[in-house]
Amino acid sequence: MMDAKNYVLEMARRSRAAALSLVRLSTSEKNAALLAVADSIVRARERIIAANADDVSEAKANGLKDAMVDRLTLTDARFQAMVDGVRHVATLPDPVGEQIWERNRPSGITIRRVRVPLGVIAVVFESRPNVFVDTAALCLKTGNAVILRGGHEALRTNVALADAVRSGLTAAGVPTDAVQLVGITDHSAVTELVRAVGLVDVAIPRGGERLIRAMCEAALVPVLKHYKGVCHIYVDGAADLDMALKIVDNAKVQRPGVCNAAECLLIDRGVADEFLPRVERWAAERGVTLHVEGREEIDWEREFLALEMNVGFVDGVADAVRHINGFGSHHSDAIVSSDEARAADFLRDVDSACVYHNASTRFTDGSEFGMGAEIGISTDKLHARGPMGLEELTTYKYKITGDGTVRQ
């Protein structure tokens, strides 16, 4: 048997070859392939569901937590959503080939900056099987070859999904190796993937903080990531407090388990006496546990992902900015204020991907941003920041034309 390194490198070489073919596909060829993939998944439905049932019963037998088992389970609704997702990606605009700008230079050359696929993308994910299909669709649409590595507890499901996706590709005349699943559970496979300089262009972890940190530590290829979402709502002294409470409620309660939910409420000391009691009544009504500064020791960097929230007190915008830049995760942070100048300062000075004025942090999302789909949210500053859609799965190249033009 091949060792993990040779297995991964061999796979990456096939991806690289596939990438060269993908770059030649027209938008309509890629869309046709997406529809063929959706059809193929539908045809393989029974086999996929059966494989998933096996994974689920093994997970239960191994004592996996209920939340994990739930994430792993492919219900009818989830299966349908997965198929619909692939078909939806076929309807989205294709960023590849888009000309970003064109310049005619005095030297006589014409420079066109054009969007092109990134090449080979490695995606490492955990237990949700839909991630396999979503990611494959987004990469196919953008002409990228993708190598996927899922959690070992979902291996049977992922193998069945990979078979279906690859059959669809073959049926559409697209290189089957455009989508590959790492079929070995050896942990060193991930390490080899993120060290395959020249074969893998970028790695995208879609999972928890531990996975991401391990990948970054090992990586030689760029990693596009999102550690966590410690999002803040700062209620300014000049805030409409009704509005503030409405935004806090939406940001904390509407979907507490996601990265754009708020984890920390910062209140300007000038309105704390008036606002804190209202927040406490709201928390009691909504079942939100508050950790209030001065009453207990607070871990300001905590991402609860639950009906729990830190509450701190600050002296105005500058103090709020200091807190957020120091303890936040550079994801999404909001100010509630009727003072336009203070809001402008906050939006300028908070060093986060998405900064909000009088709106909920819950809007940080590819579809809310009009991207149509999302492969993740980046808390990095390079390449892509915030929600990453199809455009963020491309890079550009310069195409330069002359007429025997040489440099003087």
Added chain:
Amino acid sequence: MMDAKNYVLEMARRSRAAALSLVRLSTSEKNAALLAVADSIVRARERIIAANADDVSEAKANGLKDAMVDRLTLTDARFQAMVDGVRHVATLPDPVGEQIWERNRPSGITIRRVRVPLGVIAVVFESRPNVFVDTAALCLKTGNAVILRGGHEALRTNVALADAVRSGLTAAGVPTDAVQLVGITDHSAVTELVRAVGLVDVAIPRGGERLIRAMCEAALVPVLKHYKGVCHIYVDGAADLDMALKIVDNAKVQRPGVCNAAECLLIDRGVADEFLPRVERWAAERGVTLHVEGREEIDWEREFLALEMNVGFVDGVADAVRHINGFGSHHSDAIVSSDEARAADFLRDVDSACVYHNASTRFTDGSEFGMGAEIGISTDKLHARGPMGLEELTTYKYKITGDGTVRQ
């Protein structure tokens, strides 16, 4: 004495604080600071030249190669070019604050995508002292704080330059720590810089391949880099051979020591009998040593940076593409052909930052591209590809405004 880690982290914390002030500066304040920096360098001229003379004599005493000593030497012309460079950066457009797009979403939020500084940039360079001043100017213009680490042989010169630049900043009322020089020669300082996640946003090596590989191996922060320039000229079967020779001459001879000079000539076998003898006559006239396939063992990945060139033979565009993607450095590659369809295939399939049709690879350069200035050329695919000017020293953030808007 502090150890290297604490020294670097303390420095990075000061940069982070400076970055927050820099983000608040208007374009005219930054331009005024650039002019103050230029004036300050002129005032410190004697001290800088004296420090450089000390570095140069020590370098000679230590037996440094002539080419290295030349690079280190700050001549009158280089001093003036350095000062002019800073003043030129003040005249360039400021990308910071530019709105990339604005969207009004059905939810009621308005999203503006706006260019912002990257934050804290670490630049590691080798012996040319002008890199210190050029880099400081580009970073200041884009509102980034910069930490510079130069070669130990140029330490006295860099200390004198840093003093002058920082005095200029202070005079202009800009935080002095916007520009910092690593004053210790301990090699682990570089390692600590590229591992300072959360304090350093990006590292840019400006030096040889060994330096870059060492930095990438250690790095936890993103590294924007350019390993080498193994640029190709492919002379197609449908090429105008006079034009081909003119382009080969320019790409190889005009300035052989730079990364966008051509290192490899690929000739379509269909025209090899006719073209090779012309190339050989040209090489003899121009003093270029040719390494011709079939006559000797050839290292196709070699970057000569000298009047030396590999010559290979291929069967058409697809074969040329295979060679270039396999052995090249993804920098700049050209096709000479009168066949538009073949040229289009080449430009689409060659996986390089800059792909040329009937023009010399020597145009890959920030000023030739109309960027006004350049901090380097990226052979990476993420964030920035090809020449990197001021815009490439920025990222973006999303500023979202609502009116108490919450997610449904």
